[in-house]
Amino acid sequence: MALLERGAFAAPDSAQRNGTLGLTMMNEISSPAINAAEVQKVITHRLLIGDNQSVVPYLIQSSETFDVAYLDPPYNGYVMKNGAYVPEIDDELWLSRLRNLIQKVHTLLSDDGLLFLSINDREAAYCRVICDEVFGKQNFMAQIVRRRTNRPLHAHVFSREHEYILTFAKNAERIHASWDRPPVSTWWDFAGTDEDAAQEIRAQFGNLVFDHAKPSALIGNCIAICQKKDAKVLDVYAGSGTTAQAVETLNRADSGTRSFTLIQRKECYHGCDISEICERRIQKIISGSFLAQKCIIYQAHVPNDINTQ
Numbered sequence: 548m549a550l551l552e553r554g555a556f557a558a559p560d561s562a563q564r565n566g567t568l569g570l571t572m573m574n575e576i577s578s579p580a581i582n583a584a585e586v587q588k589v590i591t592h593r594l595l596i597g598d599n600q601s602v603v604p605y606l607i608q609s610s611e612t613f614d615v616a617y618l619d620p621p622y623n624g625y626v627m628k629n630g631a632y633v634p635e636i637d638d639e640l641w642l643s644r645l646r647n648l649i650q651k652v653h654t655l656l657s658d659d660g661l662l663f664l665s666i667n668d669r670e671a672a673y674c675r676v677i678c679d680e681v682f683g684k685q686n687f688m689a690q691i692v693r694r695r696t697n698r699p700l701h702a703h704v705f706s707r708e709h710e711y712i713l714t715f716a717k718n719a720e721r722i723h724a725s726w727d728r729p730p731v732s733t734w735w736d737f738a739g740t741d742e743d744a745a746q747e748i749r750a751q752f753g754n755l756v757f758d759h760a761k762p763s764a765l766i767g768n769c770i771a772i773c774q775k776k777d778a779k780v781l782d783v784y785a786g787s788g789t790t791a792q793a794v795e796t797l798n799r800a801d802s803g804t805r806s807f808t809l810i811q812r813k814e815c816y817h818g819c820d821i822s823e824i825c826e827r828r829i830q831k832i833i834s835g836s837f838l839a840q841k842c843i844i845y846q847a848h849v850p851n852d853i854n855t856q
């Protein structure tokens with residue numbers, strides 16, 4: 548099934564029966580360059596607005612595959628309750644949701660596809676075990692250490708200035724066999740900090756509309772490890788849409804035709820809907836681009852996917 552030719556995604560069977568699920572095309576954003584006479588190829592991106600657990604099955608059903616999946620889930624923060632530090636979401640539940648999603652993303656990766664999972668010090672070991680199980684230990688590529696801030700953090704004993712990017716291949720042997728560059732260091736000291744990410748958001752919006760973003764250089768580094776200049780990139784926790792910016796930057800630099808598919812649910816954050824922030828960021832990127840490209844926005848109609856907590 549060709550998703551874009553249909554204009555809307557076909558609902559999985561169970562959804563068709565209860566009639567409540569679906570993804571409808573809502574909007575299309577085009578770059579000015581798309582009208583140029585010499586344009587031969589238009590890069591087509593997508594933003595799918597909805598809960599990733601509900602939306603990813605549509606992608607699986609369409610049998611499409613991705614070369615790179617970047618996952619930046621909300622880390623399960625710890626909060627003080629009744630005098631003890633406890634996870635915001637029950638740990639088992641948080642991990643089982645993530646496992647479920649990683650399994651689906653694994654299905655969506657091409658034979659030489661790569662997964663990059665951003666994760667903090669506390670959860671890294673559990674996520675590594677999940678990925679080992681889903682991908683197979685032999686397909687572990689690296690646990691990249693990333694400097695996330697240059698400022699010492701206020702903390703009791705340790706100031707955690709780093710976090711990780713777990714990297715797994717669908718088939719590590721294929722990646723090793725096709726690799727034709729110097730090895731990539733697993734210590735990323737200069738791939739942008741969270742302060743750089745905030746600066747990127749301020750530069751585009753005038754203020755800090757979202758403060759959980761990753762720097763685009765970091766995501767760009769991940770995508771570039773896939774050596775395909777036409778890589779299809781999936782981000783199922785899109786947030787402010789930094790992955791869109793990373794794809795744009797890489798394409799500009801090497802005349803690539805990489806495309807992104809982003810999933811972001813409607814979620815209220817300081818009075819703004821994050822999916823709207825994402826859409827506006829894509830709008831800004833595409834409208835300022837000299838590349839011939841467009842982004843189609845789809846909306847899921849799942850009754851309970853609107854989280855306004």
Ligand SMILES: C[S@@+](CC[C@H](N)C(=O)[O-])C[C@H]1O[C@@H](n2cnc3c(N)ncnc32)[C@H](O)[C@@H]1O
Nearest residue numbers: 598599619621760761784785786787788789812
């Ligand atoms: C850590 S942020 C990602 C930030 C992103 N990398 C960026 O640079 O802006 C995680 C995002 O995932 C979204 N999210 C969490 N659970 C989700 C779900 N089940 N489906 C879709 N989006 C979800 C949150 O709303 C949040 O925007």
